[in-house]
Amino acid sequence: MSLTSAIKANIQGDVWPGLPKRFQTFLFFRVKNRVDFKNRLKTFIPKITTGQDACEMSEIIKKARKEAQDAKRSAKLQGLPGINISFTSTGLEAGMYEDLVGEGWDNPQELRKEYKPNKEKERVIDGMIMVTASLKRDLDAKVSEVKQHFLAEEGTPPNADTYALSKDPSLEFNLTRSGNVLPGEIKGREHFGFLDGISQPILEGWEDKQLKEKEPKPVKPG
Structure with a gap:
């Protein structure tokens, strides 16, 4: 499979090639109003950091390092915040608690309470939004932006510090x-x-990287 800009733009950035993240926050959520959530999710899509975006971030970092090297100084850290989203099976309107237990937890009692179904046997987590950045202030600003997008009263002007909460979030x-x-x-x-190519292997034809001794060979995409 040859790599094109269209393919890069259809992959979330932390799936490939990975997002720069000295700091990251995982926002686990439970859907309360499905109709409103779906509507807000549509307008949230442009905020999601794609593989194409991540590649551009990598080039920004390389350029900053090269300029710093030429000037014989330390490279200035780039904030480069990113957002990715994922869903549990309930978030995709399916039940998967037993599958989760069978895949990774042989004993359901070993699951931490925050990941277990509630007393009504309902899953309390429908998905997770991951926010990343290399600077803490950029991370905090992006987390606030995400929260406002899904929690603010419809029509509220963008302002992460003063927005009005929706009465039916x-x-x-x-x-x-x-x-x-x-x-x-x-x-x-x-x-x-990650650095030894095991957890996130090099994809054949997608990445130009000189392998070090004993590093795994590139694998085919998919």
């Missing part, structure tokens, strides 16, 4: 998880093997 953000890169001497050490 499309969803509720019922769980938030945030993280950042490790500091100091352990900076760059992560528990997933």
